[in-house]
Amino acid sequence: MRSFKPENLRTLMVVLVIAFCLVAAAIAVAQSQSYPPAPFSGISTHNSVLASGLHQHSFYNATDTLTVNAGEVLFCYIYLDPANLPSEVMLQWHTVEGWEHRAYWGADLISFGPGTRIHMGPIPVAGEWVRLEVPASFVNLENKIVDGMAYTLFDGQAAWDRAGKSAAPSTYFMAATPHSATAGSAITVNWSAPDGHPALDWVGIFPIGAASGSFISWQYTGPLTAGTMTFTAPTAGQYEFRYFLNDRYAHVAVNRITVTVTPTPTPAPSPSPTATPSPTATPSPLPSPSPTPSATPTPSPSPSPCNRLPNGKCRKN
Numbered sequence: 001m002r003s004f005k006p007e008n009l010r011t012l013m014v015v016l017v018i019a020f021c022l023v024a025a026a027i028a029v030a031q032s033q034s035y036p037p038a039p040f041s042g043i044s045t046h047n048s049v050l051a052s053g054l055h056q057h058s059f060y061n062a063t064d065t066l067t068v069n070a071g072e073v074l075f076c077y078i079y080l081d082p083a084n085l086p087s088e089v090m091l092q093w094h095t096v097e098g099w100e101h102r103a104y105w106g107a108d109l110i111s112f113g114p115g116t117r118i119h120m121g122p123i124p125v126a127g128e129w130v131r132l133e134v135p136a137s138f139v140n141l142e143n144k145i146v147d148g149m150a151y152t153l154f155d156g157q158a159a160w161d162r163a164g165k166s167a168a169p170s171t172y173f174m175a176a177t178p179h180s181a182t183a184g185s186a187i188t189v190n191w192s193a194p195d196g197h198p199a200l201d202w203v204g205i206f207p208i209g210a211a212s213g214s215f216i217s218w219q220y221t222g223p224l225t226a227g228t229m230t231f232t233a234p235t236a237g238q239y240e241f242r243y244f245l246n247d248r249y250a251h252v253a254v255n256r257i258t259v260t261v262t263p264t265p266t267p268a269p270s271p272s273p274t275a276t277p278s279p280t281a282t283p284s285p286l287p288s289p290s291p292t293p294s295a296t297p298t299p300s301p302s303p304s305p306c307n308r309l310p311n312g313k314c315r316k317n
Contacts, residue, residue, distance in 0.1 A: 039161055048153050051155075054110055056090075070137075072167060074135075080156065090104040105124060174243050187232070188229070203221065204242055205217055207237060
């Protein structure tokens, strides 16, 4: 019977351990990215169908409502299918006023609520449960009663779990509207910060990737925990808003909001007016001709007799 040398046994053990670790890691990755996932909380999830373009499911006029107080944050858990990633995720809340309370992540492809939908950042990470959060003030839901929600995707599919509200935020939020603006137009930035944050926190607009000192314009937040600011869209290009702490250049870990600025359309030049032709002079009237005196007619001679042709005409002799 053939035997292994001790050094060969050690090599075999190392190979087996490595193989076991690789298999375990592969199983863990497969489990973490499987779809549909195990529920985040409770015993079940509600899932979007796999579809191209806009698709959603919703409810409204519920009797078990949600009262949203000032300063609170709305949340919902989502799990994106890594193999069928949506281009856009949107949450909508319904009140007696209707559906005009919307926030979205990713591309701006869903046209609901023009001028009222709030862009909260990039598409969430796929293959794991992610908590989406939106300050109630951003979507005009402070001191409102929510009786419905819509779970909306563009492309792909997702699983959804618990949704509700939480107390005042423990982190920083920022959103810019509109997501695409014309140079020189107004951009509204909503921001929210934890209670007691420094009054010298500030928000600036930067070209993407620019150094922290290379802002285009900026504003202090003041001591409030939430507010809005208005910026003027710069020249055409890609920009982002950043939230900084206490008058320093250390920005907080929040989603940066990219604003695509389109150039102001140049109006077409007005056509030169066509010269009005000068009026043609009215010709002078010709003088009326003098009447010609009538001549006394000379009496015609009596016709000569003729021979009639077969056609009835007369042939003179």
